Amino acid sequence: MSEPPRAPLPPLRIGTRRSNLAVVQAEGIRDSLQRIAPDRAFEIVALHTLGDKDKSTELYNFGAKNLWTAELEDKLTSRDLDVIVHCLKDMPTRLPESCDLAAIPLRDDPRDALIVKAGMPYTTLKTLPEGAIVGTSSVRRSAQLRRLYPHLRFANLRGNVETRLAKVDDPESEYTCMIMSAAGLERVGLKHRINQYLGSKDGGILHAVGQGALGLEIRKGDDAVLELLGRLADEKSTLACLAERALLYTLEGGCTVPIGVETEWVGDGARVLRMRAIVVSLDGTRSVEDSLDAEVRTNDEARAFGKELAERLVKAGADAILKEIVANRPPKN
Numbered sequence: 001m002s003e004p005p006r007a008p009l010p011p012l013r014i015g016t017r018r019s020n021l022a023v024v025q026a027e028g029i030r031d032s033l034q035r036i037a038p039d040r041a042f043e044i045v046a047l048h049t050l051g052d053k054d055k056s057t058e059l060y061n062f063g064a065k066n067l068w069t070a071e072l073e074d075k076l077t078s079r080d081l082d083v084i085v086h087c088l089k090d091m092p093t094r095l096p097e098s099c100d101l102a103a104i105p106l107r108d109d110p111r112d113a114l115i116v117k118a119g120m121p122y123t124t125l126k127t128l129p130e131g132a133i134v135g136t137s138s139v140r141r142s143a144q145l146r147r148l149y150p151h152l153r154f155a156n157l158r159g160n161v162e163t164r165l166a167k168v169d170d171p172e173s174e175y176t177c178m179i180m181s182a183a184g185l186e187r188v189g190l191k192h193r194i195n196q197y198l199g200s201k202d203g204g205i206l207h208a209v210g211q212g213a214l215g216l217e218i219r220k221g222d223d224a225v226l227e228l229l230g231r232l233a234d235e236k237s238t239l240a241c242l243a244e245r246a247l248l249y250t251l252e253g254g255c256t257v258p259i260g261v262e263t264e265w266v267g268d269g270a271r272v273l274r275m276r277a278i279v280v281s282l283d284g285t286r287s288v289e290d291s292l293d294a295e296v297r298t299n300d301e302a303r304a305f306g307k308e309l310a311e312r313l314v315k316a317g318a319d320a321i322l323k324e325i326v327a328n329r330p331p332k333n
């Protein structure tokens, strides 16, 4: 007697935000999954989240850290979605009880990048003229830049990648340039607009925790999806990002505090993880930085490594800088 035909699996639903960048990222993951599981159907569900809607409220005044993730996580928990594709740097280090970070695929360029207004001749931060206005709403970027480039000024710049670029390029706008993540720019086809890649070796500023990587989030206990997504995981990207997230978790910072990091694999066989980190006061006048090298082989070792560097920063005065920032925030609306 032959087996009765099995009902085909329902499509695996991949949730994401509705920006062009988010959809491009989700399509990349869908294509990779389709290659691994050619018989399975995949469907992208792109949602307009609260974070996309409110363009004016200061980022830290939203209260909840997970402005971009909460609605998607609700749909994951209620089984309307099976996986969420996030920019890892937008993913809080504390996830809801019902959700898990299932996999981190190969990370793209984690660096920040400088983009100068179309038609202007400047190509580096150092050569921008006195008083030039840098568009950024990231206190991590502005605090580090104030520290190193006191001749620059800053103005908020929000919106998706394309909107921000259009605002900078507008000849009537105040912006001389902006800083954005290289990975974000490259994914939407704007690599050719990058004037300078920034990092410890050029420009001097450190990127956000998890920048340039994607985080794939699932319902806790969904072993079938965990197994499938595990096949997209990249080991070195995962270890480096988990170390960065443990540092952030220990310092209790979200995406709205000025903490920069940089990780690289060094030494024989590139088995040693080197992580630099910096915490800067908003005005750039005080900072604490350090770096740590260690062999890191497992997720637990990566988390312990990130925690250790965070503890060293705290001993050197990072908690005083962070506490002052939180205490001086205007009240939540």
Ligand SMILES: NCc1[nH]cc(CCC(=O)O)c1CC(=O)O
Binding pocket: 087, 088, 089, 090, 179, 180, 181, 182, 183, 184, 185, 210, 211, 212, 213
């Ligand atoms: N905070 C916004 C955000 N979240 C993820 C990216 C780009 C993709 C990435 O760096 O992972 C960006 C834009 C930016 O900061 O320039």
